[in-house]
Amino acid sequence: MAKDYKDLLEEEREDFVKVDYVRKEGEPTAAFKGASWAALMIGVAAYLIGLFNATMELNEKGYYFAILVFGLYAAVSLQKAVRDKDEGIPVTNIYFGISWLALIISVVLIGIGLYNAGSILLSEKGFYGMAFVLSLFAAVTVQKNIRDTERARERD
Secondary structure, three states: OHHHHHHHHHHHHHHOOOOOOOOOOOOOOHHHHHHHHHHHHHHHHHHHHHHHHOOOOHHHHHHHHHHHHHHHHHHHHHHHHHHHHHOOOOOOHHHHHHHHHHHHHHHHHHHHHHHHOOOOOHHHHHHHHHHHHHHHHHHHHHHHHHHHHHHHHHOO
16 A cells, blocks of 8 residues: 555656746846745834834824835835936926935934834834835835836846
C-alpha cells in the first residue's frame, strides 16, 4: 500500500509543471514590492491603531485621520508629477506646484497638530510622526513599483 502511495506522488510530480516567473527588465523585484507594501500597511495600520486607542476627542482623531489621507494623496500625486516631468510627459506647472504645496501643507499640519497637542505624551507624538512619515514614503514607493511594473510589461 505504501508503494502505491509513493507511485501516486511521483505521478503527480511529473504532471506538475513549474512555471517560472521571469522578471522583466526595469521591473522591481518581488522582495522590493513586498517590502514596500509591508511598510505601507505597517505605517498606516500603526497610525490608525494609535488613533483608535488614543484618549483624544473624536474631532482630534478626525483631524489626524484627514491629515494622513491628505498626506498620502499628496505624496503619491507629487511622485507621479515628478516622474512624469522626468520622462517628458507634460505636467502643468500649476499641478506640479499644487502637488508640492499639498505635501508641504500636510507635513506642516501634522507638525503643528502634534506640537500643540497637550494631551499626547511626547513618545506618542514621536510615534504618530514616524508612522506618518513611514506611510508617506511607503506610498510613494508602492506607486513607483506599480508604475515600473506596468512599464516593464508594456515593453513586450
